[in-house]
Amino acid sequence: MGLLPGVALAAALPGITLADTDSGPMFGYLFSFIVFAGVSTAIWSTPRDAHQAPLLLVILAVVGVAQDTLVWYLITWLTDVQVTNVGWAIAAAVIVRACCWAGVWLLPAGRAEEPEGAAGA
Numbered sequence: 001m002g003l004l005p006g007v008a009l010a011a012a013l014p015g016i017t018l019a020d021t022d023s024g025p026m027f028g029y030l031f032s033f034i035v036f037a038g039v040s041t042a043i044w045s046t047p048r049d050a051h052q053a054p055l056l057l058v059i060l061a062v063v064g065v066a067q068d069t070l071v072w073y074l075i076t077w078l079t080d081v082q083v084t085n086v087g088w089a090i091a092a093a094v095i096v097r098a099c100c101w102a103g104v105w106l107l108p109a110g111r112a113e114e115p116e117g118a119a120g121a
Contacts, residue, residue, distance in 0.1 A: 001107055003040065006099030007033045013095070015088025016072070018081055028081045035078070036096065039071050046100045061097070068093030 011018050011029055018028035040046070045064040047057055072089045075081050083089045 002046075002098075002100035002103035003033060003036050003096065006096035007036055009099065010072075010092035010095040013088055013092055015084035016081070016092050017084075028079060031079055032075050032081060035075050036068070036071055039067065039074075040100070043067055046097075047104055049104075061101075064097045064100070065090065065093045068096045 007029065010016060011025075011032065018025040018032070045060050045067055047060055069086070069089045069092075072083050072092050076083050083092070
């Protein structure tokens with residue numbers, strides 16, 4: 001759920017240009033979202049639970065930002081979307097990753113709570 005606002009916010013950065021695409025900025029945004037969704041599904045680097053071990057969260061954060069930085073460069077290679085430099089790519093990656101993590105922390109986990117007596121059974 002965090003990819004939609006994450007890509008939109010990252011695309012609003014001054015170093016990310018979607019407006020110069022041949023099909024207009026909406027194509028650049030939709031294509032970016034689709035690529036992010038595909039890569040994020042193939043290489044899962046977002047925590048599934050907000051209460052995981054701190055070391056695992058740090059590893060997932062570093063891997064996620066590196067992954068998203070490379071995805072921005074993949075998008076620039078495949079389309080007319082432009083990223084000014086690596087600093088803007090990293091900033092955009094941090095925004096996308098932060099929105100994905102916010103979804104993990106703010107949205108319900110999607111699993112049923114165990115009854116109180118079921119934990120010891």
